[in-house]
Amino acid sequence: MQDLMTVRNKIYGAIVLLFATSWACQTSTERLQQERKGGADVPIRPREEHYPKNFAFGRVITENEIAPLAINIAPDGTGLPAGKGTAKDGVLIYHQKCASCHGKAGEGRPYDRLVGDRNVKEKTIGNYWPYATTLFDYIRRAMPYNEPGSLTNMEVYQLTAYLLAANSLIADTLQINATTLPKVRMPNQYKFVRDDRQDGPVIR
């Protein structure tokens, strides 16, 4: 029994010595780094293994409830509603509801410039925006600034056509609708690239 205790104490002693040695062998920088790391990480997620399959909170919604809110337009035209408009149709409504902020012909002031080609310094629909569908989506959800969401789909098509034509991206007479809008070629699209930054030392 006594022998066993001694052996055990010896083993403990050896383990303690081992740790002490490895601690002493660490450079101060290593130790500093380890201290900086602050031991165990603070978790970024809760433990979830005991969660039930479903909590059964909330309510299931119907297509009728979703439809009026589902206004997102994808670059391939997904989501575009029925309706149509030409630049000529859009002139009047542009002057009524947009020109006071964006200028008589989209030249800007007091707010964003909307019309301009490569020679214009400010970002415009013509020299910067990569997708024509974004115009419809954004005008419908957020414009006019003082009356958001007040335009009909028809008016949004007309304004979209007006702004595309003002930027010389389409002809005055082209009818803009769910089929033609996604096909409008935006001259700046080729410049857009996905984020290629990564973890690590490279500055991009």
Place this chain on the structure above:
Amino acid sequence: MKENKKKAVDTTVPASLAHLKMDRRKMLKGVAALGLVLVQEPLDAVTQKAESIHPLAVDPSKVLGVPPGTLGTRSVFEKPAKLPSFTSARTPLQDLYGTITPADLHFERDHAGVPRIDPTKHELFFHGLVEKPMAFTLQDLKRFPSFTRTCFIECSGNFRTGKTTLTPQEICGLTSQSEWTGVMLSTLFREIGVKNKATWFVAEGGDAALMTRSIPVEKAFDDAMVVYAQNGEAIRPEQGYPMRLLLPGWEGNTQIKWLRRIELTDQPYMTREETSKYTENVAEGKIRQFSFVMDARSIITFPSYPSQLAKGWIEIRGIAWSGRGKIQNVEVSVDEGKSWQDAMLQEPVLSKAHTTFRYLWHWNGKPTLIMSRAIDETGYRQPSYRELVAARESRGGYHFNPITVWEVKGNGEVFLVNDR
């Protein structure tokens, strides 16, 4: 005049004054004599305003103080304030201590004003590529298992230059930190059953801009949350009341406030914000899109413009943060960048969080330049302005995180050094 008098007399007194065992009339008289004005505010909120009629020379320990109230107040001697513009308001980084931003000083950026939302009339919709389209009220969200996380939120357009008289607030005050509480987005995704085909989701706010961003689904299964609380209380309206998306480490505009709808999709929807706005010019004439992660950055908040220094010991202080994880180290130079020393980091260092650093410096009174650079746990080192300009082939724009350099003049004045 009479009306005003009457108002003052009718003022409700907090119940906590009862222990003074005075009758109401006497008590009011007493309170008035002490120079305290009790103000009855709308919604019956009683606050005390210690009118600063006591000259400072009077010993405060010889005068009865202000009784307890329903809401705390800042000392009248402290006046930290956001710096507002038409579209944003900046956090006074140089006036803060530690890493938590008081909720009323959290930076603001909105795209059509702050909406007023009644939480009992607000639902968060999930639809699109899901098994079961569902809506959750604020009360529903609060029933789910909750989680709390401290992290920064930074606007990706958070760099200003061009003047030597810019404060930290003006240079990069569009970053703030809170302790957020809510539910993991993945918990909600599991509840509605996200289909395998879903690779993105489009998040939409309930503000007048119906602010919309496309987010890769992977972020939801990493650390995204839907949060309803900030620093121990309900989220402030300016931060997205009643609920917002929290995407730790990602640019602020993706963390949709006033969140009302999430559509699961198989493609990004190329919304206005992710095409015409939050994109930046990079090398070879390209425009970078979906630059979600905020690169590591630091700034010395003291000394900074307009500090006035005296020779001797100075504790250089600042914050550092990285959207990629923890801050590994902050290096400080007090000799114009010729040599760099490790700053002390305040523990605990949290992932994707503002981290306080300090460096004790004995200033000999000679003019010099001081600066800090952050290194994160992935090995990224914060670049100088010139390094960044060379790498980007661009002199600014979104995601611009260069070293901030301060010039210390011989007379102790401190100014920003631009573009170094």
